[in-house]
Amino acid sequence: MKLLSEEYKDKFKNDIPGLSKELDGSPVIYLDNAATTLKPRAMVDAMNEYYLGVSTNIHRGKHYAIEEVSNRYEHARYKVAELIGCSGNEVVFLRNTTEAINLVANGIELEPSDDVIVFSDAHHSNMLPWFSRANIHFVQFMENGSIDWDHYRKLLQLQPKVVAINYCSNVTGVYIPLKAAIDLAKHYGAMVVVDAAQAVPHRRVNVSELDIDFMAFSAHKMLGPTGMGVLFGKKEYLEQLKPGNLGGGMVDWVELGSYRLRKIPHRFEAGTPHIAGAYGLSAAIDYLNQIGFDELQQDDTEMGEYMLAKAMERDYLKPVNPDPNLDRGGVISLSFPGTDNLDDFARILSDSYGIMCRTGHLCAQPYIDEMSKGQVLRASAYFYTSRDNIDSFFNSVDEIASVLLAA
Numbered sequence: 001m002k003l004l005s006e007e008y009k010d011k012f013k014n015d016i017p018g019l020s021k022e023l024d025g026s027p028v029i030y031l032d033n034a035a036t037t038l039k040p041r042a043m044v045d046a047m048n049e050y051y052l053g054v055s056t057n058i059h060r061g062k063h064y065a066i067e068e069v070s071n072r073y074e075h076a077r078y079k080v081a082e083l084i085g086c087s088g089n090e091v092v093f094l095r096n097t098t099e100a101i102n103l104v105a106n107g108i109e110l111e112p113s114d115d116v117i118v119f120s121d122a123h124h125s126n127m128l129p130w131f132s133r134a135n136i137h138f139v140q141f142m143e144n145g146s147i148d149w150d151h152y153r154k155l156l157q158l159q160p161k162v163v164a165i166n167y168c169s170n171v172t173g174v175y176i177p178l179k180a181a182i183d184l185a186k187h188y189g190a191m192v193v194v195d196a197a198q199a200v201p202h203r204r205v206n207v208s209e210l211d212i213d214f215m216a217f218s219a220h221k222m223l224g225p226t227g228m229g230v231l232f233g234k235k236e237y238l239e240q241l242k243p244g245n246l247g248g249g250m251v252d253w254v255e256l257g258s259y260r261l262r263k264i265p266h267r268f269e270a271g272t273p274h275i276a277g278a279y280g281l282s283a284a285i286d287y288l289n290q291i292g293f294d295e296l297q298q299d300d301t302e303m304g305e306y307m308l309a310k311a312m313e314r315d316y317l318k319p320v321n322p323d324p325n326l327d328r329g330g331v332i333s334l335s336f337p338g339t340d341n342l343d344d345f346a347r348i349l350s351d352s353y354g355i356m357c358r359t360g361h362l363c364a365q366p367y368i369d370e371m372s373k374g375q376v377l378r379a380s381a382y383f384y385t386s387r388d389n390i391d392s393f394f395n396s397v398d399e400i401a402s403v404l405l406a407a
C-alpha cells in the first residue's frame, strides 16, 4: 500500500485546480471537505465530453447518439454498483443524499404507528424525512458524544420497522461500528437505511457484505459534481418502493388514467436526469480507484488522529467527542468555552489566513446543541489535505483566539 506522503499529496495540485487558488496573493487552504470536496480536472473534462459532444437525451428514441450517451450513463451506474458491491439495477441516480433518503422515507409508506429508530448524531437529511411519518425514537448519546449502545438495544425491543443509521458523523468524523449496528437491527427484523454521505468518499462500503437495505450518498462529497446523488436499494425493497416523481422516462405504458411502471431503477428517475453528472461521477470514481480505497481510508484515519492530537494540545478549546479510541476520520469540530458566536472566527480565518472551514450547527443541530451548547468551528480534510494545512489551521486559530477570546 502506498501511503499518501506529503510529497505524494503535493502532486494532486497538478490534477485539482482548486488546490492552487489564492486569496489576496496567499494560497487558499480548503478545510470544508465534509461540506463538499474540490474537483479534479478529469471529472470536469468528463462532464464537458458530454456537454461539448452530441449532448442528447438518454433512453428516448433510437438514434446513435442516444445509444452512445445512454451507454455512458448506464456504465456510470455499473461503476457505482462495482464500488459498493451490488447489482446495477439496485443503483438509483438522484440529486443528492437528501433526496435519496426522502424517497425512501416517503416511498416505504409508513403508518403513523410504525416505530422508527434514528441515530441522534444524524445530519438533518437522515432525521427530518422521518419526522411526522412514524413514531420516532432517538438513540441517546453517552456523555462523550458516542452512541449509547444499551439504549439502542433497548429501543430495538420495540421491533421498529426502520433503523436509520448515520455511518460517519459530519460533526466528529466518527464512524460507528456499522456491521454491529446492522446485525442488531436485523435481529429485531428492522429495515436498515444508512446515510453514508461521509463514508463512501473515504472507505469501501460494501452493501452486500454489510447487509444494508438502503444506502444514500452524494457525488459532490467524493470529487464528483453537485446535483448527483445515489440511492442503493436491495432489489426486493426497490420493487416495493413508491416512486417519488411521476412523468417521462419512468413508465413502460400509459393510457388515459393509468400507467405501467418501468423496471427498477428507471421508475425512480422521472424526467431528464443529470446526464453529465453521471459522466462526472464515473470519472470521480476512477480517480479515487486510482489512489486506492485502502490508501484513502488509511489517510483519513491518520488525518483524524493528527487533527485530534493537535486539538488536544490546546486547553482553550474543546473538540466534540475527543475519545481517542474511536474509529475516526479527518473531521474535527471545536467549541470555545466563553463564546458561542463563531462567525467572526470563520470570517477572520477566511479573510486573513485564506483558510476555509465551517461554523454553525452543521445541519446536525440536536447533536451540536447537546454536545457543545452552541455553534462549533469545523475543519474537515480529504486525501489532498496536508499536515501543513492542519498546522496552519491550528496556528491561525491560536492567534485569533488570543484576540477574540481575550476581548
Ligand SMILES: Cc1ncc(COP(=O)(O)O)c(C=O)c1O
Pocket (backbone or CB within 6 Å): 034, 035, 096, 097, 098, 099, 123, 125, 126, 166, 168, 169, 170, 195, 197, 198, 218
Ligand atoms: C452525513 C451527511 N448526510 C447527508 C448530507 C446531505 O448531503 P446532500 O446535501 O448532498 O444531500 C450531508 C451533507 O453534509 C452529510 O454530511
